[in-house]
Structure formats: C-alpha cells, structure tokens
Amino acid sequence: VGITRPCTKHNYLVKRTEDLARVLKEAFHIARSGRPGPVLVDLPKDVSQGKAKYKPLPKPRMPSYNPTYEPNMKQLRRAVDLIKKAERPVIFSGGGVILSGASKELTAFAKKLDAPVTASLMGLGSFPGTDPLWLGMLGMHGTYRANMAIGACDLLIGIGVRFDDRVTGKVDTFAPNAKIVHIDIDPTSISKNIPVTVPVVGDCTMALKGLSRLLREEKVKISKKSRKPWFDQIERWKSTQPLRYEQGDVIKPQYVIEKLYELTKGKAIITTEVGQNQMWAAQYYHFDRPNCFITSGGLGCMGFGLPAAIGAQMACPDKLVVDVAGDGSIQMNIQELATAVQYRLPVKVVILNNR
Structure with missing residues (x-):
C-alpha cells in the first residue's frame, strides 16, 4: 500500500x-x-479466500x-x-473538458467570446478541429500558430488542463504577457506548474455554464471588428508556417493520416500507440467531437493502441475504429x-513503419 501512494488517488x-x-x-x-485516478484495493490472502454475504x-x-x-461565483466574476x-x-x-462532457459548452463559450481555441493532446476533440476558431494542438508537437498565439495573448483561459511540460516548455517564457484563468476540478493542479491570475476550482461544465450566464447577465458583447487585428495576426502565422510536408516516392506518415481522415x-x-504515430495522428487527423481520439497521453505506453481499439469497438459496435500504430508498438x-x-470485432490497424 505504501509504495503505491505517490501514484494512486487513494488506496485500501x-x-x-x-x-x-x-x-x-x-x-x-x-x-x-x-479528477479520475487509480485506486488500489489490496486483498490479503485470508480476505480473498474468505466468505461473506453481499x-x-x-x-x-x-x-x-x-x-x-460548483465553482465559486466570486472567482467567475473576476474571470468575466x-x-x-x-x-x-x-x-x-x-x-x-472531455471528462466533464463540456464540449458543447466550450464551443458555445468560444463563439460568444470570438476567441481562438487550442488544446492539449488529451483535449483533442473537445472543440471541433475544422472550426475557423481552431488553432491546432499546443506545445512541442503543436502548430506554429497555436504556440505563437500563446506567446502574444493577453488573456489565457485554461479549462481542464494541467499545463504540463510538453505544453509549457520553459515556464518563465510561457504566455509572458497574459493574465491566466485556470478552471479545474482538482485544486492541486491549479498554480502547480504555472502561476495563475484567477483560479477557479470546479467542474468544467458548471464553470463554463456559469461564465456564459454571467456574460449574458452583464450583456457583454464582443465585436468582430475589435478581434480583427488579432485574427489577422493568427492568419499570418498560419500562412507563413503551416503544417506541411513534401510527398516524394516514399509514402510519408503525414500523407497516410491525411488519407485516413x-x-x-x-x-x-x-x-x-506512442511515439511518432501518436503525434502524426494528433496533427493530421481533425477531431470534430469528443471521445474519438483515444491515446495514452504522455505515459509512453507502447502496445496501448490495439487493446484500446478493441475496447472502443466493444463499446461502439456500429462505429469504425482504427488503431494508428508503429512497427514496434504493434x-x-x-x-x-x-x-x-x-x-x-472489425478493428482496423494502420501500421506506420519508419524503419
């Protein structure tokens, strides 16, 4: 029990x-x-072999x-x-956001603010990947425009995120000009990696509904004209440094993912799985809905994809399920x-062989 305490939410x-x-x-x-997490239940031999009435x-x-x-209304007003x-x-x-089932609320909130949206690897699908407000994934494997927007923004609203090192890079240079609002159900995640201006502890769905309600009550209106310089700058970043590759005689993984999409x-x-296949899928497949991108995140679990695909196919027998794998992970x-x-189970497997 003791040895598992650092990596479990609770243990018995x-x-x-x-x-x-x-x-x-x-x-x-x-x-x-x-915040979901692992719980250990340790069963001594006499307990596992014992009998009891249920x-x-x-x-x-x-x-x-x-x-x-339920988030604190005072903090929500500060955010507004x-x-x-x-x-x-x-x-x-x-x-x-995905765990909370808050994708619809997030989309409505972003459109109300006319604010661009980026996401972590685990947040892909929380906001439509084909929406004009979508910047792409953030961080070391993210898009140029998403990372540049974080560096230039004056307000960053983090919702259901940890601000992990793959996203922030050097902490002291992350969003240097921004006030930061951080919404998360786990109070220990807030200001853990990045100091924030307004902490909001609570469920993402409830917090987004609360913010939207306050914006309506205060009759806050965002004009498209006021946002135009900001979106013009984002468009320049997008046009100068888009996600791109040159397809030659050898089939490239980016091309495979684009064709799969x-x-x-x-x-x-x-x-x-994990590795390059994970990042190609994250960059070149556009996720328009939650719970359609299943990955182990930063855990580095080789072999995750095929069992995950089998589980997804069992849960959604009428859906097309595809595992994007590497030649080693598979x-x-x-x-x-x-x-x-x-x-x-009609699971499909696409193997990206980079040997």
Whole structure:
C-alpha cells in the first residue's frame, strides 16, 4: 500500500472479507469522481479466500472526500472582468473538458467570446478541429500558430488542463504577457506548474455554464471588428508556417493520416500507440467531437493502441475504429488480434513503419 501512494488517488488494505463490498463501492466512487485516478484495493490472502454475504449498498458517504463541483461565483466574476478587458484572448482546452462532457459548452463559450481555441493532446476533440476558431494542438508537437498565439495573448483561459511540460516548455517564457484563468476540478493542479491570475476550482461544465450566464447577465458583447487585428495576426502565422510536408516516392506518415481522415470522412474513432504515430495522428487527423481520439497521453505506453481499439469497438459496435500504430508498438500486444477475431470485432490497424 505504501509504495503505491505517490501514484494512486487513494488506496485500501482490506482486513475483513465482510468489508470488501463497501471498500470496492468506495474505491470506484473515488476513482471516477472529481479528477479520475487509480485506486488500489489490496486483498490479503485470508480476505480473498474468505466468505461473506453481499448486501446492496447505497451511494458512499465520505465526509473526508468531497470534490468541489460548483465553482465559486466570486472567482467567475473576476474571470468575466478579465474577459471584458481582453483584446487577444486564447482558450486552452484539456482532457478535463472531455471528462466533464463540456464540449458543447466550450464551443458555445468560444463563439460568444470570438476567441481562438487550442488544446492539449488529451483535449483533442473537445472543440471541433475544422472550426475557423481552431488553432491546432499546443506545445512541442503543436502548430506554429497555436504556440505563437500563446506567446502574444493577453488573456489565457485554461479549462481542464494541467499545463504540463510538453505544453509549457520553459515556464518563465510561457504566455509572458497574459493574465491566466485556470478552471479545474482538482485544486492541486491549479498554480502547480504555472502561476495563475484567477483560479477557479470546479467542474468544467458548471464553470463554463456559469461564465456564459454571467456574460449574458452583464450583456457583454464582443465585436468582430475589435478581434480583427488579432485574427489577422493568427492568419499570418498560419500562412507563413503551416503544417506541411513534401510527398516524394516514399509514402510519408503525414500523407497516410491525411488519407485516413479523407477515407473515414473524419468519423472514425482513432486510437494510437506512442511515439511518432501518436503525434502524426494528433496533427493530421481533425477531431470534430469528443471521445474519438483515444491515446495514452504522455505515459509512453507502447502496445496501448490495439487493446484500446478493441475496447472502443466493444463499446461502439456500429462505429469504425482504427488503431494508428508503429512497427514496434504493434508487436507489444499483437496477440490481441486473436481477441478481436474471437469476439468478431472489425478493428482496423494502420501500421506506420519508419524503419
């Protein structure tokens, strides 16, 4: 139990078999609520071999564990004050938006502000990737225009993000001219990596609804004319440094992903392994809806993509599911093709061989 504390949200050592049902109920509640995370349930041999009568249990009541869902209105009003003053805002969306089911609220909020949107790797799909406000992914594998916009913006609204090192690079040069509003359900994530101006602890959906409501109540109107210089600058960055490649005799991975997007009409569920295949998929496939890009993020889990694709196909039998894999990663769990065959799952695998 002790050795797992740094990498778990909570852990249990079950000492009596009759406590097992309650502990499992609590463990799943903790794992899935607030910011999701792993919970360890350690079962000694005598407990796992013991017997007990099972009785249905109510929803756990845990006074010591009470995630904050409703954001503080005072903090939301502070955020609105910054929004009203901003001339060059950027919205930065993360995986927390998808986990919260806040994609519709995010899209409406961005259009209300007429603000460009970027995302982390785990936030892809939280905002439509074909929308004119979309900047592309942020960070070391992101687009030029997204990174330049962060450097030049005067207001950055981070929603459900961690501001990890793949996004920020050198912390002291990240968004140097911006006031930062950070919305996250996990208070320990706020100001952990980047100091923020307005911290907002709460569920992303509730926070976005609260901000939109305040903007309506205060009759805040953003004129297209006032945003034009900002979007003109973004368009110059886009035109001078777009995502591009030269296709020669050898098929390039960028071309493969572009063709995959074209053939699937952007409607597939894409899973990835890790490495170059993960980043090509993130850059060249346009995700227009949440939960259609399934990847292990920065964990570096070779072999993740095929089992993830099998799980996605089981959950969505009528959807097209494609695993974008590398020639090394696919071999880590290639035996799971037998599982796909056993359950008659029409999973597709695209292997990018860079050897």
